Amino acid sequence: MKQFEGWTIGFDADDTLWHNERFFQLTQARFADLLRDHADADHLSDRLLAAERRNLGHYGYGIKGFVLSMIETAIEVTEERVPASVISELIAAGQEMLAHPIELLPGVEETIVSLKGSAGLILVTKGDLLDQERKLAQSGLGDHFDRVEIVSEKTAPTYARIFQGRDRAVMVGNSLRSDIIPAIEAGAHGIHIPHDLTWEMEKADAPSGHPRFHRIETMTALPELLDKIA
């Protein structure tokens, strides 16, 4: 494989390098189960999503804000009748999420290792600072990255700062809204690797036809695509 000298490759973490959304969805199923006498699952998930949207400016991304939004929603849908024991279970569910083991997605480790040294590798992730650090540490991938950027929001200016206006930059991720569209807007290539589970708030239309938009099915296809791009 050739060297990608002068190229910078940004990697999203959650659901690009390792499983993440599944833990949110499992917790949300437990949440629906705990409140099944008060609201049907669909309605409840709409209310929770509305709370998450409303609170995003306060809490940012991550598990702690998710738990606070679940508690708020539980109080709301029960008109303050939710028992404290249910709230206790939501807090416990959040703590379990904050301790869940890291499971890498297929082909991630070998691809990252194979690219190491041939291009600058940057991890770009959003969420709770401590939790993202914990996951990176547990992933065993920490040493492979030249830089780690834990940011509060992934916008075009975020990528412009991280890639320092370089045009030889690519961003790899599963979220069109956070990883691909703003990176392309900042002048980088966006390489979309779709994940089965995508959070409602990360959905967006693909910039199909854009010359710097690419899609691959798994991480293992990345080196070949980079060869073409470079």
Added chain:
Amino acid sequence: MKQFEGWTIGFDADDTLWHNERFFQLTQARFADLLRDHADADHLSDRLLAAERRNLGHYGYGIKGFVLSMIETAIEVTEERVPASVISELIAAGQEMLAHPIELLPGVEETIVSLKGSAGLILVTKGDLLDQERKLAQSGLGDHFDRVEIVSEKTAPTYARIFQGRDRAVMVGNSLRSDIIPAIEAGAHGIHIPHDLTWEMEKADAPSGHPRFHRIETMTALPELLDKIA
């Protein structure tokens, strides 16, 4: 004032540049008031501190974790009898904290402005990523810093990384445990500016007599002390 060429000055943010702990204490007073039928204030604050300690490894620092620990404590001390309306008030109190206005401490702005350009200025703070960014933006001080480091924990290795082993580095802050002791351990000078209100978990014995330990009463005394150190 002379130039501090080659010197790096790190500044803590909360209760060094602006008021912070007072908002935690006000919320804690409200918490005690809401639960006054279930526990006396002293006992309650012990239980809350125990929860915060227990949860620190999961939640890290910041308001979101504080609110989750208050909710957990409320459930605990009432043996699950706390009404949902009280929990709702705790969530609202947290959201107010996350929106509280920034009030700079005396002399901060003029001191930072006077040092700008004469030394490298780095803001070093811990807490919720988004909240720390919001406070910095609202403070109006953002442009004066050459670098901003929002970290999950302030340890000697944190400072060694931030100051890159430079011996011409000083760290200025109100917390002996987080700002002063680990910075000195990393080879920097530690300049302690005590604040009236200090969170129990930030307390530590001063490294009195250490040649790189200094104490001043207000930020305005900083340039003169730097003159002496340099």
